[in-house]
Amino acid sequence: MIKITCITNHEGAELVADALYHYSPSGVTVLDKEDVAELWDSELVFDYLDDAVLDRPSEVSVIGYYEGDYSEISDDLEKVLTRIKSEMDIPLSLCSDEVKEEDWSENWKQFYEIIEVKDFRVVPIWKKDEVKEGTVILIDPGSAFGTGEHESTRLCLSLLSELDLEGKTVIDTGAGSGILGIAAAKKGAKSVLFRDIDPSSLNNLRENLELNAVEGRVERASLLEGIDEKVDLVLANITADILSKMTNADEVVKQGGFLIMSGIIDKYAADLIRLFEKNGFALVKEERDGIWVGLLMRRL
Numbered sequence: 079m080i081k082i083t084c085i086t087n088h089e090g091a092e093l094v095a096d097a098l099y100h101y102s103p104s105g106v107t108v109l110d111k112e113d114v115a116e117l118w119d120s121e122l123v124f125d126y127l128d129d130a131v132l133d134r135p136s137e138v139s140v141i142g143y144y145e146g147d148y149s150e151i152s153d154d155l156e157k158v159l160t161r162i163k164s165e166m167d168i169p170l171s172l173c174s175d176e177v178k179e180e181d182w183s184e185n186w187k188q189f190y191e192i193i194e195v196k197d198f199r200v201v202p203i204w205k206k207d208e209v210k211e212g213t214v215i216l217i218d219p220g221s222a223f224g225t226g227e228h229e230s231t232r233l234c235l236s237l238l239s240e241l242d243l244e245g246k247t248v249i250d251t252g253a254g255s256g257i258l259g260i261a262a263a264k265k266g267a268k269s270v271l272f273r274d275i276d277p278s279s280l281n282n283l284r285e286n287l288e289l290n291a292v293e294g295r296v297e298r299a300s301l302l303e304g305i306d307e308k309v310d311l312v313l314a315n316i317t318a319d320i321l322s323k324m325t326n327a328d329e330v331v332k333q334g335g336f337l338i339m340s341g342i343i344d345k346y347a348a349d350l351i352r353l354f355e356k357n358g359f360a361l362v363k364e365e366r367d368g369i370w371v372g373l374l375m376r377r378l
Contacts, residue, residue: 080148081177084140084159090168091138097158101151102142109139137169148174190219193227195235198261203289213264215257216289218282230340233365233372234258234315237338240363240374243267246310249330251301252320256283256294258313258338263292267311270294273301302330310335318346328358331377336362340372347371 082102084094088110095106144151156172163170192209193200199212202219238258244266250259253272263270272287272294274280280296287294301324302312312331314321321339331337337359342350344366351361351373359375366372 079177080144080146081175082142082144082155083173083175084170085173086138086140086170087168088138090162090166090170091140093162093166094140094159094170097155097162098140098142101144101155105142107139107141109141143177191227193232195232196239198235198239200231200235200257213261215260215264217255217257217286218289219255229367229370230315230342230372231257233340233367233370234313234338235261236365237340237363237372237374238262238265238313241265241311241336243311247307248311248313249273249302249305249309250313251324252314252316253283254279254315256286258315259294260286260290260292262311262313263294264290271309272296273299275300302326305330308332308335312337314338315340317341318343318350321350322353325357327354328377331359333377335377337375337377338373339375340370342371342373344369344371347373351375 082098084098086094091108091110095108099106152174159170159172162168190202190205192202192205194212197213198215199209200215200217201209203216206214206216235258238261243262246262246267248259248262248267248270250256250262250270251273253259253274256272259270259272270292272280272283273296274283275298277298280298284296287296301314301320303326305326307330309330310332312327312335314324314337316339318341321342327337337354339350347364351364354373354375355361358378360378361373362376363374364371365374
């Protein structure tokens with residue numbers, strides 16, 4: 079397998095990526111710090127983005143892989159890139175290296191382990207026969223929309239284990255792979271509403287619901303927008319800046335109900351707690367794992 083790397087700038091990256099895609103049908107990777115800078119300046123910025131990311135080199139790397147004899151395409155590719163360089167007046171260089179082709183269809187599975195959080199076991203589907211006890215949450219992590227490995231997910235599962243959910247109603251917003259809502263269902267919740275804004279994430283979520291024989295409503299929606307029902311528990315593992323926009327949580331969570339939040343870096347936790355305390359919640363428990371914080375709050 080041949081790794082093809084084109085070095086250009088932000089202005090030329092898209093056109094170079096399009097050209098390279100013809101020779102790399104499995105996909106093209108673009109490493110461009112300007113894309114990160116645009117995200118940083120947008121309303122979608124995540125609070126855990128490290129400033130150091132913006133110090134990356136200004137050059138852009140466009141990377142693809144060709145399976146076959148590189149000599150068959152090298153002349154054509156160089157002609158296409160030369161034309162792009164000339165017409166757009168951009169810096170553009172090309173290099174190629176042979177890389178060892180591995181059977182990623184199976185080898186990638188070695189990086190996924192069973193995650194144990196109190197009674198919960200988050201289990202990749204191919205390891206299901208290895209688990210003999212606990213509340214098992216099966217996942218197919220091929221799309222990696224949440225595998226249970228992140229500290230924030232583990233914090234939410236730990237706090238979730240504190241609650242009696244038998245017969246309760248639950249919303250899992252920013253659900254990702256659905257681990258938290260599935261865990262709630264397996265703890266006895268009578269209904270779970272899963273919400274996320276990413277359609278690909280929702281597809282992975284539906285697969286995981288089927289793996290676990292769990293029923294639930296699935297919606298493409300943001301936070302608690304448009305919710306006119308009251309529930310016993312809201313689960314939200316996102317980031318502090320996004321969680322702070324969940325201003326109608328007091329209208330959605332029943333009196334005496336609970337809110338579990340994580341994805342919160344420790345330096346933002348105090349402000350977030352104060353915000354939700356002003357909106358009718360009381361802090362029940364705070365758990366930490368490294369720099370990450372999980373919060374269990376009760377609706378007064």
